Amino acid sequence: MTATPPPGFAPLDTDGPGAPPRSNGELVFAEPWEGRAFGLVVALYDAGVFTWPEFQAALIARIAAWEAAPPPGECWSYYQHWLGALEDVLAAAGTVAPAEVTSRATALAHRPAGHDHPHPHPHPH
Amino acid sequence: MSQGITPEPNERIPAPLRTEALEQLLTERGLVDPTVMDKFIANYSTNVGPLNGAKVVARAWTDPEYKRRLLADGTSAVKELGFGGPQGEHIVVVENSAATHNVVVCTLCSCYPWPVLGLPPSWYRDPAYRARMVREPRAVLAEMGLELADDVQITVRDSSTEVRWLVLPERPAGTEQLSEEELVALVTRDAMVGVAKVVAP
Numbered sequence: 001m002t003a004t005p006p007p008g009f010a011p012l013d014t015d016g017p018g019a020p021p022r023s024n025g026e027l028v029f030a031e032p033w034e035g036r037a038f039g040l041v042v043a044l045y046d047a048g049v050f051t052w053p054e055f056q057a058a059l060i061a062r063i064a065a066w067e068a069a070p071p072p073g074e075c076w077s078y079y080q081h082w083l084g085a086l087e088d089v090l091a092a093a094g095t096v097a098p099a100e101v102t103s104r105a106t107a108l109a110h111r112p113a114g115h116d117h118p119h120p121h122p123h124p125h
Numbered sequence: 126m127s128q129g130i131t132p133e134p135n136e137r138i139p140a141p142l143r144t145e146a147l148e149q150l151l152t153e154r155g156l157v158d159p160t161v162m163d164k165f166i167a168n169y170s171t172n173v174g175p176l177n178g179a180k181v182v183a184r185a186w187t188d189p190e191y192k193r194r195l196l197a198d199g200t201s202a203v204k205e206l207g208f209g210g211p212q213g214e215h216i217v218v219v220e221n222s223a224a225t226h227n228v229v230v231c232t233l234c235s236c237y238p239w240p241v242l243g244l245p246p247s248w249y250r251d252p253a254y255r256a257r258m259v260r261e262p263r264a265v266l267a268e269m270g271l272e273l274a275d276d277v278q279i280t281v282r283d284s285s286t287e288v289r290w291l292v293l294p295e296r297p298a299g300t301e302q303l304s305e306e307e308l309v310a311l312v313t314r315d316a317m318v319g320v321a322k323v324v325a326p
Contacts, residue, residue, distance in 0.1 A: 037144045038166065039166040040151065040157060040162065042166075043165055044151070046165070079140070083140055083144060086147070087147070090151075096147065096151065100150060101146050101147055102138060105138045105146035108145055108149075
């Protein structure tokens with residue numbers, strides 16, 4: 001395994017002569033959760049929870065499985081596979097079991113409607 | 126989810142909820158710090174991007190010695206400018222010219238040199254783009270707005286975990302008097318993937 005340097009997050013200008021190339025980029029994340037899923041992987045990789053090849057292999061396996069037998073009516077979603085690969089890697093390492101994710105997600109699904117929408121009035125829901 | 130087949134329970138829960146659940150569990154375990162994570166996301170979506178790649182290209186256009194190093198060892202030359210990190214290993218740079226054109230694809234998944242090109246655009250991750258670019262690059266490039274003459278030799282570069290291709294686009298005529306900084310502004314992500322050319326202002 002080659003030693004990986006710390007992520008090269010250079011403090012670059014966000015405007016000036018270099019700005020135009022960015023304007024030809026399309027939306028990077030179609031929905032906010034895709035950004036969170038992306039961030040989780042980069043943060044865990046950075047913390048050394050898994051190696052990049054481990055995640056890469058899981059992602060390739062997820063995509064290959066989907067392409068071999070695309071579920072009827074299901075659209076291609078890159079980040080769906082990204083998230084699946086993350087869960088696979090964490091499950092294999094015993095870090096987080098899929099059942100735990102399911103039960104937590106189920107609990108989150110039962111939050112009252114509007115829980116994440118700020119209200120102009122002060123009363124709690 | 127009504128076709129008689131019951132999906133696995135974990136696949137039935139919408140991805141946004143699973144992601145949120147995962148983030149909570151990992152945060153509780155001290156494996157993820159949401160504020161650090163926010164910074165990573167912001168860096169990738171605003172700071173790291175085609176700009177890094179554009180700086181590499183502009184340096185190569187203006188410094189023949191750097192260009193030589195870049196073509197000989199992409200990873201090291203890119204690192205020289207301070208760009209590296211996940212998916213920045215094994216960068217191989219190929220040069221486009223009037224006679225030869227390289228275009229990058231990843232048929233396996235979507236390997237992509239993040240530190241120089243940021244996150245891959247949505248079409249790059251589309252299986253149709255990946256499959257068709259290999260079969261009929263000239264037609265796909267034309268559909269994307271890049272008409273290449275019949276005598277231009279097209280090479281499709283398939284990125285993998287071993288090699289991440291980066292295209293060094295041809296410096297457009299009429300830019301001889303521009304500074305390196307001014308050139309940076311001309312270089313687009315699409316040109317560095319090889320689905321467009323750089324045009325003079």
